Amino acid sequence: MPELKKIKETLKEYFGYESFRPLQEKIISSVFKGEDNLVIMPTGGGKSICFQLPALLLPNITIVISPLIALMKDQVDGLVANGIPAVYLNSSQTESEQTLIFKQLKEKTLKLLYVAPESLSFLQEELSSIPISLIAIDEAHCISSWGHDFRPAYKQLGYLKNKYAGVPIIALTATADKATRADICNQLNIPHATQHLASFDRQNLALEVRPANKRIDQIVEFIDLHSDSSGIVYCLSRKTTEELAGKLEANGFKAAAYHAGMSHEQRSKVQEDFVNDTLPIVCATIAFGMGIDKSNVRWVIHYNLPKNLESYYQEIGRAGRDGLPSSTLLFHSYADIIQLQKFNTTSGNKEVQEAKLERMKQYAEALTCRRKILLSYFGELIEEDCGNCDVCKNPPDFIDGTLLAQKALSAVARLKESEPISTVIDVIRGAKNAVVLDRNYQQLTVYGIAKEISWLDWQYYFIQLMNLGYIEIAFHQKNRLKLTALSKKVLFEKEQVQLANLASIKEKEQYNTSATKLKDATSLFERLRSLRLSLAKKAAIPAYQIFNDATLKEMEQVRPTTDAEFMQINGVGRQKMQDYGYDFIKEIRAFTVKKKPKKKKKSNTLGETLAAYREGLTIPEMAQERKLTESTILSHLLKLSEAGETIRYRSLVDSADFEAVKKAQTELNNPDTLKAFYEYFDEAIPYNVIKVALAALKQDDIQ
Known part of the structure; x- marks a missing residue:
């Protein structure tokens, strides 16, 4: 190795x-x-x-x-x-x-x-x-x-x-x-x-679901707020892709359809124009996107409900691959459910596909944090709401649902995690159908413990418990309900459960997008995007293969004007430096000279880091707020310290890490390389933490 x-x-x-x-x-x-x-x-x-x-x-x-x-x-x-x-x-x-x-x-x-x-x-x-x-x-x-x-x-x-x-x-x-x-x-x-x-948590993706009334008007309004960026609208049918592309064109947007009924040449042309940033909007069937590594797609719309959460997650995942904030919008309607059910009649594993479609429907109708639902579906459980989905931004009224949750989870346990949701509900409502009686479920202690709640309301409560991560469906085991690790907290540790108040829920027909329209054609980012597109056309390659948007954003923030500085930007390797470094540095220098003197700009970016430090932010918090790497923030602090600013490195490092580095410095007899420390800790303490701790030790020695 x-x-x-x-x-x-x-x-x-x-x-x-x-x-x-x-x-x-x-x-x-x-x-x-x-x-x-x-x-x-x-x-x-x-x-x-x-x-x-x-x-x-x-x-x-x-x-x-x-x-x-x-x-x-x-x-x-x-x-x-x-x-x-x-x-x-x-x-x-x-x-x-x-x-x-x-x-x-x-x-x-x-x-x-x-x-x-x-x-x-x-x-x-x-x-x-x-x-x-x-x-x-x-x-x-x-x-x-x-x-x-x-x-x-x-x-x-x-x-x-x-x-x-x-x-x-x-x-x-x-x-x-x-x-x-x-x-x-x-x-x-x-x-x-x-x-x-890996974590499935794509925090940069804003999740939103809306009823499918006046879809065209809503889509036009949504795209108008994202008019300077690329996006995909997924549709169930070929006909819909063509009709929607035509309506968007009529509203002044540049859009094209993409589906399997088009010729290979036509599809290739649409895909090529999209990846090269000359076509901003594609209205497509699900066949589009799998072969595209375009990193600067800023939004994805689902005109129709996807057939399952896997497809939905993969398709929204084509937005924001560069890590920058991006938006997703899903429309749902009863007509979509009927159409997808028809598709399932001819598919393999019909029972599994129907159960997965039902789970997709439950996501669309969810009353709890949508990100929790997605993550729990893939086996990743989180306790905090995301704050970046429509439910979190406009939450329903909640009730104390702890007792309801305990009854539901106890029933799943008593049934030995061997039955689907319908049978579990029948048992706790005291039903006397063939399944319950043939299996002697009427003998269980949980039989009939919640007769007063309607079957439909129980279904909604179970869906909420699944969405909260307390229960999961084993699709490959005839859709049996299974308890998750989180359920133990409710059953044995008295954890409180908040459930949406079904009595107070009213369907909201009007939604307001939280997106804001940001456009500045004279910004450095836009000039770098323009340069990237020009170089991409000359090289006959997609623009994002030169640099993605996140790399351009970091260039805009850091404004490197030398080869050494340019090489420190994330996404810049040796070959990219050789091929494009001169052009981008030249553009950055031209912009900097035009806008502000170089020294003033440099002191400004250091000043912003200094202001963030004085607010008491940690290095990761400063990096996140300023959209820079932790290494860049660290270099700013070192330069500020050398320039006479008081930077207390001790406050930026955890006490345990500080003491560990201090001990290692003694045992290693003051080594002159970070690598020695890194290997000493068996890579358990990151380079940046070691750097800060050593700077703190040096500062203590001087003082």
């Missing part, structure tokens, strides 16, 4: 980042150990780096299996733009193009080869003579019939572990519930794979 220093140097050199996101370092370490891994990481969470970075340091080729040509091309273009030798192989290429690729493979000049699952059987002869270091299976949920996007071609991939027994496999997907995760591992013959579940 390469040294951590080498791994992090590679991360910065090729991907432009100083540090890993949560779980990435652990996953990459596991890959280097030759272990199999299943990675569940939300869209925009950094899944690709988990196999792309190891591929650079492993001795032989990495095979990446991907379901769509568009997805392969997009990833390969991004890798090449970063200076990484990668290619994709598919049926659309000429024989001479494929021959060249085989030649490169044999000469070991490539690090990554992307192929579709359908192509594998035709490549056996060529691959048999090529040593393989790693096999990555992207969009791995496609292998499972329990998943939301099952593809039969993925079924054959189970033979890979038998054929390449000593080669580690890493399977990756953005969305998979418990049943799907288990099925993926079984189908791929990697039952002992380490499972890595």
